[in-house]
Amino acid sequence: MGTALDIKIKRANKVYHCGEVLTGVVVITSKDSIQHQGISLTMEGSVNMQLSAKSVGMFEAFYNSVKPIQIINSTVEMIKPGKLPSGKTEIPFEFPLQVKGNKILYETYHGVFVNIQYTLRCDMRRSLLAKDLTKTCEFIVHSPPQKGKPTPSPVDFTITPETLQNVKERALLPKFLIRGHLNSTNCIITQPLTGELVVVNSDAAVKSIELQLVRVETCGRSLHAVLKVMLEMPLRFRIFRLLMEMSAEIFPFQSTWCSLGYLPAPH
Numbered sequence: 001m002g003t004a005l006d007i008k009i010k011r012a013n014k015v016y017h018c019g020e021v022l023t024g025v026v027v028i029t030s031k032d033s034i035q036h037q038g039i040s041l042t043m044e045g046s047v048n049m050q051l052s053a054k055s056v057g058m059f060e061a062f063y064n065s066v067k068p069i070q071i072i073n074s075t076v077e078m079i080k081p082g083k084l085p086s087g088k089t090e091i092p093f094e095f096p097l098q099v100k101g102n103k104i105l106y107e108t109y110h111g112v113f114v115n116i117q118y119t120l121r122c123d124m125r126r127s128l129l130a131k132d133l134t135k136t137c138e139f140i141v142h143s144p145p146q147k148g149k150p151t152p153s154p155v156d157f158t159i160t161p162e163t164l165q166n167v168k169e170r171a172l173l174p175k176f177l178i179r180g181h182l183n184s185t186n187c188i189i190t191q192p193l194t195g196e197l198v199v200v201n202s203d204a205a206v207k208s209i210e211l212q213l214v215r216v217e218t219c220g221r222s223l224h225a226v227l228k229v230m231l232e233m234p235l236r237f238r239i240f241r242l243l244m245e246m247s248a249e250i251f252p253f254q255s256t257w258c259s260l261g262y263l264p265a266p267h
Contacts (some may be wrong), residue, residue: 003030007041007120007137014139018105020138022095026078026122027088034084037125045071045118045141047106064154071106072099072118081125097141108140108223150186151230157181174203 007022016022026041028034047069078091099105109116118141124133131142161170178195187193193213199206 003028003034003124004134005122005124005133005135006200007135009137009139011119015142016097016135017144018097018099019143020097022097022120024120024249025092026091026093027134028084028091028153029088030084031086033086035082035127035130036079036084037127038077039079039091039122039124040075041093041095042073042121042123043104043118044121045072049113054055056174057201071103071116072097072233077124103171105141107143132241146188150184150188153186155182156184176202176204236246 004027006027006029007024008027012233022043026039028039049068074095078093078094097105108118117138119136121134121136127134133190137190157180159176159215161167161173161175164170164173167173177200178197179200180195182193184193184194197209197211199209
């Protein structure tokens with residue numbers, strides 16, 4: 001067995017808030033003693049624009065001109081150059097989650113075009129004859145609990161063959177009428193979406209009804225809009241599209257809503 005390097009964060013869910021102290025241990029395991037040139041730990045947080053398979057050909061010019069935005073970057077030297085004994089060595093660490101100046105500790109977000117990520121990276125530098133060791137571990141930044149409740153904004157909807165989109169041979173669809181409502185489009189992401197769906201009538205036998213919640217991320221096509229998205233990213237992209245699908249004997253259909261959810265003030 002060679003030398004193994006690992007980072008263990010104290011909290012099992014790895015979730016922290018701005019102002020808290022991130023704690024854990026760096027674990028080094030080896031069957032022999034290890035000579036090293038120093039061990040350091042770096043905390044990094046950045047906002048990156050990224051391309052997906054669907055966006056290729058659309059955002060390359062913007063992608064190449066927009067550099068990652070550094071939110072936090074801090075390095076501490078854990079151990080000075082020396083020698084570690086064989087077996088397991090644990091080195092505790094503490095990192096305060098604080099940003100300098102007017103920077104904002106945005107909430108972790110992994111999206112299609114925008115990525116906000118926080119990581120710990122441990123580097124063990126070794127001699128020229130031995131390869132340096134590096135271990136990276138992601139931790140999650142959440143916004144603090146919000147005070148009060150968002151103002152409800154209920155939405156009523158009606159679904160008929162005439163309201164469907166992207167439907168071929170609409171005339172062949174059986175007649176149906178579905179009504180319902182979404183209790184609120186201002187949603188806290190940790191709370192469930194609630195509402196009601198009523199099948200008033202249907203000429204075809206209804207076999208099943210499915211509700212699907214799909215995340216939708218949008219990004220402006222201008223460089224200014226891209227920068228605005230990256231610099232003014234909300235705590236979470238609470239943009240929801242409620243995709244309702246109903247499987248009947250003959251027809252599928254869907255109705256779509258897109259609403260901006262509850263966006264608390266930035267950190």
